[in-house]
Amino acid sequence: MGNIIQVISRVFKGAIKAFRRYPAVIANAAAFSIVTIIRIHLDWPQQEAYNFIFNCLHLSFALGAIFSLAVITAAQSRFNTKKSFIIANALGILATILTLILLYFFSGVYPEYSAMRYQRVSVLATARVSAAIFVSFLLFNILAGYPKEQSDFSKAFFMIHKSFFIALLYGLVIMGGASGVAGAIQALLYKGLSSKIYGYIGTISGFLAFTIFIGYFPDFRKGIVDEQRETSQNQPRFIEVLFEYIMVPIMLALTLVLVLWVGKTILEGMRVPFVQLSSIASSYAIGGIWLHIMITHYKTGLAMFYKKIHSIAVILILAVEAWALVIQLQKFGLKTTEYFFVLIWIVALTAAILLMIKKGKAHNIIAIIVGILTIISVAPHIGYNSLPVTAQVNRLEGILKQEGMFKNHKIVPATKEPEQGVRESITDSVLYLSNLEDVKLPVWFDKDFRKNDVFKQNLGFEQTFPSHKGAIVDEHMGTYLRLTQEAVDIRDYSWAINMQDSYGEEDHVTVNGDKGTYKVCWKANQPYGVPNLKILLNDKTIVDMNMNEYIDKVLKRYPLGKANRRSATIEDMSMEFETPEIKGLLILNSIDINVDPRLDKISYWIYPGTLYIDEKP
Structure with a gap:
């Protein structure tokens, strides 16, 4: 019991030391928490007008805290003078102020297609x-990880993880206990206690957890040997068992699967969708490097075998992934997914080569490469929001010129319908570009091209998607339609009924006519089922119409494709029907038909708008 109390006491003493060792870090964290509490206190209508400045403050304080942590550690570990300590804290505060100014004056945008x-x-x-x-x-x-006599990158890497999870545990306990007390007060003493109290408790608990996280780090001052460093960097036995006997075998098994896939791909060709491949490969590369760093100092046979085989396997797998990437770029050009995959591919390849050559000494170089590529990913002209856009604009412009659809820096409709593959490529580029935010597009490109009617009017054909017959696709297929704003002639109808989807006949709309009482019911047949329209006259069914025939007509005109919303006309979104008693016109607001090929499941979400009915004489 005494040991437990001693450990807990040491953790909280470390949290108190954090205020003295990292004042700029804690100041930023405290300011972040204060802004959070203010946002919790304000209701949304009040907060809406200040949401922009609140977000600017949150981002600035978050960056200021972590930047201060880095520069203070640099000052203490390299110089350890009062002057360097003051300068480091001043730089941290300055970084916060500069970030806030830049965000406030240069980052504001009004979202497109938003209220x-x-x-x-x-x-x-x-x-x-x-x-x-x-x-x-x-x-x-x-x-x-400095100096090398006391630490290195891998030991510091584990120390950060250890500090995080200890702080997380303490933070959750603090939040859970305080929330329990607040709940008891609310239930037993003061029922009018605002539920916002839990938000305040969560914020304060998060701040305390952050101070514990920072306080768990040892004294990094130059010339100081802190015993806490050895404790913080030490891997407990259960962690060693977790890494060596559980995670290493799992990664070896995944390595075997990927190596077998490489052999299968060489023999049979590329069959795995690129999105699926990139996600698996990226996870393997990042997870493999992470585990390699964690077990750097392990000397057991299994760990040594993993460290040897991992780099070789990564290079082999990356070679085939490069082939898949080339195929993807030839088909669809460079997009955001491919862009980030290229960056991860570069990191994984360089890391594999460096780990083979320099082993543990490669970690700092790998971290520097990751940092440089991170900066590149958000840089002007070559970042994720610039380079893929430029590539897709050039690709689209090139295709349009080949088809004679781009003249005098303007898009002109096709005089004859292009081939299927060309239409698919144009549709793919147009929808990708039109759905991007915060990007600079050429003046000849209109984001309203995402709407099928605007697309058809300007390019001369409808949006076209690949027919995925029997193939495994990268994502769910679907048809997603929305009714355009149009007028409809209703002079031949007597009643307009605002329809609502329901689950049974008990949810119906009643209309009193000359022939009796009509009950109108839209039965959605959830989950996922095809809905049907049912109308009863004096409790006798006169209309029981499912939507299968209508769905077939819609899918013929709008085939299943990628999950992009399209606009449809009244003609496409309506259906007429007639019985001896009545005639009707049903107009739909939206249609969402979604197919998941992996689960062999199709879902129908058809939302009715207005039903017009006229009673026959």
């Missing part, structure tokens, strides 16, 4: 701040 009345922080600005935070953390990891 938001106020500007928001652009996705690109958020990505750049996130990249700066990540690079700062990498820098801290490198600095925390």
Whole structure:
């Protein structure tokens, strides 16, 4: 019991030391928490007008905290003077202020196709701040591994993980206990206690957990040998068992699967969809490097075998992935997915080669490469929001010129319908570009091209998608239609019924006519089923019409393709019917038909709008 109390006491003493060792870090974290509490206190209508500045503050304080952690560690581990300590903290505060100024004056955008009345922080600005935070953390990891007599990158890497999970555990316990007390007060003493109290508790618990996280780090000052460093870097026995006897065999098994896939691909050709391949390969590369760093100092046979075989397997797998990437680029050009896959491919290849040659000494170099590529990914002209866009614009312009559809820097409709493959390529590029945010597009490109009617009017044919007959596709296929704004002639109808989807006949609309009482029911047949329209006259069914025939007509005109929404006309989104008693016109608001080939499941979500009925004489 005494040992447990001693450990807990040491953790909280470390949290208190964090205020003294990292004042700029804690100041930024405290400011972040205060902004969070203010946002919790304000209801949404009040907060909406200030949401932009709140987001700017949150991002600035987050970057300021992690950047301060890196520069203070650099000052203490390299110089250990009062002057360097003051300068480091000042730089941390300055970074916060500069980030806030840049975000406030240059990151605001008004979202397209949105009802938001106020500007928001652009996705690109958020990505750049996130990249700066990540690079700062990498820098801290490198600095925390100094001097080499006491530590290295892998030991510091584990120490950061260990600190995080200890802080997370303490934070959850604090939050759970405090929330339990608040719940008891609310239930037993004061029922009017606002539910916002739990948000306040969560915020304060998060701040305390962060101070514990920072406080768990040892004293990095130059010339100081802190016993806490050895404790923080030490891997407990259960962690060694987890890595060596569970995670290493799992990674070896995955390596075997991927190597067998390489052989199968060489013999049979590329059959795995690129999105699926890139996600598996990226996870394997990142996870493999992470595990390699964690077991750097293991000397057992299984760990040594993994460290030898991993780099060789990665190089072999990456060679085939490069082949898949080339095929993908030839078919669809460079997009965001391919862009990030290229970056991960570069990291994985260089890491594999460096680990083979330099082993544990390669970690700092790998971290530097990762940091450089992270900066490149958000840089102007060559970042994720620029290079793929330029590539797709050039690809689209080239295809249009070949088809005679681009003249005098303007798109002109096709005089004759292009071939299927050309139409698919144009559709693919247009939808990719039109769905991007915060990007600069040429003046001749209209984002309304995403709408099928605008697309057809300007390019001369409808959006066209690959027919995936029997093939495994990269993602769910679907037809997603929305009714365009149009007028409809209803002079021949007496009643207009606002339809609602329901699950049974008890949810119906009643209409009193000359022939009696009509009950109208839209039965959605959930989950996923084909709906049907049912109309009763004096409790006798006169209409019981499912939507199968209509769905067949829709899918013939709008085949299953990628999950992009299209606009459809009244003609496509309506159906007429007639019985001896009545005639009717049903207009639908939207149609979502989704197919998951992997689960062999098809889902129908058909949302009715208005039903017009006229009673026959």
